[in-house]
Amino acid sequence: MNNLKSRLLLLLSSLLLTVSVQAQDVKFVAITSIVEHPALDNVRRGVEDELKDNGYIVGQNLKLQFQSAQGSSANAAQIAKQFVASKPDVMVAISTPSAQSLAATTKSIPIVFTAVTDPVAAKLTRSWEASGTNVTGVSDALSLDKQIELMLKVKPDLKNIGYIYSPGEVNSTMTLRQLQEQLKPLNINILAVPAQRTSDIPAAARSLKGKVDLIYTTTDNNVVSAYESLTKVANESKIPLVASNPEAVERGALAALGMSYYDLGRQAGKLVIRILNGEKPGDMPPEIGNITQLVVSTIAAERQGITLPEDLIQSAEQVIDK
Template identity: 55%
Template sequence: MKNLPWMTLGAVALAASAVATAADQKSVAVTAIVEHPALDAVRDGVQAALKAEGFEQGKNLKWQYQSAQGNTGTAAQIARKFVGDKPDAIVAIATPSAQAVVAATKTVPVVFSAVTDPVAAKLVPSWEPSKNNVTGVSDLLALDKQIDLIRQVVPEAKRVGMVYNPGEANSVVVVKELKELLPKYGMTLVEASAPRSVDVGSAARSLIGKADVIYTNTDNNVVSAYEALVKVGQEAKLPLVASDTDSVKRGAIAALGINYRDLGEQTGRMVARILKGEKPGDIKPEVSTKMELFVNPGAAEKQGVKLSDALIKSAAEVVQ
């Protein structure tokens, strides 16, 4: 056999290297139901954790991200598109996006994040390993601690208003549990429906005179339109207590919640395990346990309440 010219040998080596690089590359597709600070922090945390685990975009990781902009129909389209791309894993942030992706595939590994109750949302059959293609990380909160915070912010409160989207499974779960828990504290729940983000302001106004405080969970419609709630809270002197700490920077008085960047990093480490060969069905769904208290004394003043020095001192962050 004749010796190959050095340029041909170089081309063969280059081609072999390209094949090896393509074989080593992993792909992760990420989708969220909407863009707001908490969900954006999850996305960024996932990417940071993957980089820390050795998977870096532009080197050995193909990364794509799409937001459904609050539309469940769009979420379903994104899910089908991502499943067709056959990535090594799909990360679905928030309940509606996770439901859309899980409905679209029984084979592509799916890792949910920022889902309050994945069992109630029918993403997994239980909190044990699913034995299918789905696992993930929940942002489930202990509601008794949320009620304690409400009482610290508004000690005389008897009627707790809640604005939420009745079409979002995690919010329905929270409403059901609050209805059972609040009477034990001598309190009642007053519901206000906001099926779309544009409904948040009018839903909040419907609570004027009917509620002593408004509590919000991590409902994506509400969080994405939180400024509309703040406007009502300031005008009507109706205090706002949240479970999303980023909402405190936007005008809530206080929130005892999860650090969503940490939640994203926890999710990213789980994705890395899958990229390294573990099966999602063998990985038990996890819950974030790191809680932080944020308070905003200025917002409290605008909404007609004064925070105790003890509550302010106990906060991880005081928003000025």
């Protein structure tokens, strides 16, 4: 009987040890985004697909948590506190406000940012070199030369550009300054209209009627969240609408040259996996997204009173024509 008890105890100990080891093998990744819209949703999908394709399966060896801040900085700060308290292996921040909230809340838990234009200006990293901290990630920075070239192809006689932006978003204010610098030698003016909330977007767009030849939008989260209302004004006012994120074309822009946000997420997912495999984020320099797309819409162009050049249509990766 004693021998049987010993065997049972040994078996029980072995099972408990196995369960313990399995529990240790489950990785915990927490993802947060400042808001949900097509571009940022594609980033999240890319991160999740990269994890899955590398053997991290939810419910088996991966615990995955996602929370959206619904456009609120206060919510972003609260989510950051909740995430840090739950002690994930890696936290993924989609957008600058979400990354800033996480970075302000912990200096130890690894953070991978993505859909952040300039991590240095956002004070997430000191430089584009390995930070030596708990932060790394993938930027969606674009060459503004290429953006200006696209605008001139759409409107060769371009003199005045409308730019609607959220003054609280570092990405947007930084892009505005850079655009102003690069457009000045070309004698092209930029009329910038601040819109603090998504509800301010329609009025901001209407204020540009008769004053600009084209409206250019970046990945400003307020603007992107209310893109259909902006499109409505552009169509009614016959103002060409050019964007820096490809997803905007399906929502009414006539052309966009920008990051493939799904591939940006895949690239960020690779950094997450490296950290899960033991690398330190501080040893990994921030990266820039390496896949861009040109998408055009002949339908939107017609609605906005523009005939797109044939060479622009031919060079696009995707053409929406019906």
